[in-house]
Each structure stands twice: as C-alpha cells, then as structure tokens.
Amino acid sequence: MIRLVLRRVGLAIPILVGVSVIVFLLMTVVPGSPEAGLVPEDATPEERAAIRDSLGLDDPLPLRYLAWVGNALQGDLGYSEQRRREVADLLGQAWGNTFVLALVSAVFGIALGLLLGYLAGTRRGKAVDRLVSVLSLGGLSVPSFFLAIILLAVFAGGLQLLPSGGADFDDPLSAARSLVLPVLSGSLITMAITARVTRAGIVDVLGADFVETLRAKGLSELEVRRHVLRNAISPVLTTSGVQIGALLGGSVLVETIFRWPGMGLLLYNAISARDLVVVQGATLVIALTFVVVNLLVDLLQAAIDPRVRGTMS
Numbered sequence: 001m002i003r004l005v006l007r008r009v010g011l012a013i014p015i016l017v018g019v020s021v022i023v024f025l026l027m028t029v030v031p032g033s034p035e036a037g038l039v040p041e042d043a044t045p046e047e048r049a050a051i052r053d054s055l056g057l058d059d060p061l062p063l064r065y066l067a068w069v070g071n072a073l074q075g076d077l078g079y080s081e082q083r084r085r086e087v088a089d090l091l092g093q094a095w096g097n098t099f100v101l102a103l104v105s106a107v108f109g110i111a112l113g114l115l116l117g118y119l120a121g122t123r124r125g126k127a128v129d130r131l132v133s134v135l136s137l138g139g140l141s142v143p144s145f146f147l148a149i150i151l152l153a154v155f156a157g158g159l160q161l162l163p164s165g166g167a168d169f170d171d172p173l174s175a176a177r178s179l180v181l182p183v184l185s186g187s188l189i190t191m192a193i194t195a196r197v198t199r200a201g202i203v204d205v206l207g208a209d210f211v212e213t214l215r216a217k218g219l220s221e222l223e224v225r226r227h228v229l230r231n232a233i234s235p236v237l238t239t240s241g242v243q244i245g246a247l248l249g250g251s252v253l254v255e256t257i258f259r260w261p262g263m264g265l266l267l268y269n270a271i272s273a274r275d276l277v278v279v280q281g282a283t284l285v286i287a288l289t290f291v292v293v294n295l296l297v298d299l300l301q302a303a304i305d306p307r308v309r310g311t312m313s
Contacts, residue, residue, distance in 0.1 A: 080275055113190065162181055208231075
C-alpha cells in the first residue's frame with residue numbers, strides 16, 4: 001500500500017506542474033494588462049512603466065513563472081491592490097466557507113444518491129426503479145442555477161421561511177439556515193449522478209456468478225447485499241471524487257445567487273473587477289483541490305477494492 005501511495009503521489013506531481021504552467025500562461029494571454037486596475041486612466045507612460053517594473057512584468061516569461069511558483073510554494077500568491085489584502089488570506093477564508101458548503105452538499109447528495117441507487121438497483125424494473133430513474137434524469141437535466149432561482153423565489157421570497165443569501169457565521173443557527181437552499185441546489189447533480197452510477201453497479205454485480213454462490217453457501221440476504229454493495233461501490237467513488245472536487249472548486253453561479261462567501265463568489269467578483277492576481281490564485285487553488293481530491297479517492301478505492309489496487313500497482 002505504501003508503494004501505491006508513493007506511485008500515485010509521484011503521478012500527481014507532474015499534473016500539478018502542468019496545471020501551474022497552464023494557469024500562469026492563461027493569465028498572461030487574457031486581454032488587458034495586470035497593472036490596468038492599479039493606475040489611473042490619465043497615468044503617464046513613466047508611471048505605468050514603474051508599476052510594471054515593480055510587479056516584474058517586464059521580466060522574461062520563464063523567470064516570471066519561476067518566481068510565481070516559488071512564491072506560491074511558500075504560500076505567497078500575491079497581493080490584491082484592489083482589496084488591500086494578501087491573496088492567500090482571501091482564498092483561505094473563501095475556501096473555508098466553500099469547504100463547509102461542499103462538505104454538507106456532498107454528504108447529502110452522495111448519501112441520498114446511494115440510497116436511491118441501491119433501492120432502484122435491487123428492485124430493477126419495479127415502480128421504485130422507474131421513479132428513481134425519473135428523479136435522477138430530472139436532476140441531470142435541471143441546471144443548478146435554475147433550481148437555485150426557483151428555491152430562492154419560493155422559500156425566501158414567497159414563503160419567507162429561509163434567508164435569501166449571505167451567512168452570519170457568528171450565529172450557528174442562522175448559518176445553518178443559510179446553508180439549506182445552497183445545499184439543495186448544489187447537491188442535485190451529485191445526487192443524480194450517484195444514484196445512476198449506484199444503480200448500474202448494483203444491477204451489474206447482482207448478475208455476477210458469485211452472488212448465487214454466496215446464496216448457495218447459506219448467507220443471509222442482508223450479507224449478500226453487503227457484498228454486492230461493496231463490489232459496486234468502486235465506480236461510485238470515482239464519480240463522487242469528481243463531484244466533490246467540483247463542489248470544493250466553488251459553484252460560481254450557486255454561490256453568486258445566494259451570496260455565499262466562498263470561492264465561486266470570490267472568483268466572480270475578481271473577474272468582474274479584473275483583479276487578475278486573485279483570479280490566478282483562485283484558479284490554481286481550485287485546480288489543486290481537484291487533483292488532491294481525486295488522489296485521495298484513488299487511494300480510498302484501492303483500500304476498499306483489491307481489484308482496483310491490483311490495477312494501480
């Protein structure tokens with residue numbers, strides 16, 4: 001297992017390097033200039049040149065990349081002149097808020113998806129199976145932002161049962177109430193994908209020869225179902241890793257609609273204000289989150305399923 005961990009971490013390193021290169025290059029080719037928001041419109045060429053020199057923007061591209069990566073490895077992602085704060089501080093606070101929202105959304109969506117998928121898979125062709133299929137297809141078809149608008153209009157605007165947005169973290173009850181609508185909106189796709197993948201895995205495993213062998217040995221139906229679920233869980237973990245990574249990356253539209261102070265809202269505001277240093281740092285953190293989450297999911301799959309462990313070694 002230690003060898004597997006080292007192997008997977010070793011494969012993740014070049015991915016992270018490639019991601020950092022892409023993020024850096026994308027920020028160099030976007031229209032406009034990084035110093036545009038730091039100088040007044042009537043600034044002289046000398047003033048603009050001084051700003052560029054202080055930011056190191058006239059250095060060769062490879063040197064700028066190495067300097068940026070070196071600073072990032074030390075936790076220095078730059079300084080936002082518009083917000084008058086270190087980018088790392090901004091991202092740390094936003095990522096923490098997104099983590100709370102993503103964790104609750106993932107637990108709710110994956111747990112509900114597992115339950116629905118299990119019920120559908122073990123009752124193939126029955127009314128429950130058809131109902132779950134309709135629900136999961138609807139969950140994949142309805143965009144999260146559209147559901148967010150509907151929930152906002154009904155529960156916050158019409159019934160006035162829940163807050164329309166924002167979060168007061170000093171009041172745990174208020175913060176919990178503020179989580180309800182974003183969680184319902186953000187977990188819809190996770191629930192739908194998990195339900196469909198779980199159902200497909202359950203149906204596939206139930207048709208395997210070893211299931212009849214387990215029953216012939218006298219195992220109870222509950223024990224047989226436990227073995228079936230364990231063998232069907234591997235693809236569920238794969239899709240769950242992608243979904244958790246997406247949630248941790250910050251759902252820009254959902255967080256913006258509900259004014260949740262996470263990565264999505266921070267990135268949206270930074271793009272609107274052309275605060276490129278924040279956009280660059282946020283993009284890097286989101287990409288890093290995807291890589292780390294999927295690495296952890298790969299290791300979890302290997303720990304649960306020996307067949308997966310054999311293919312990874």
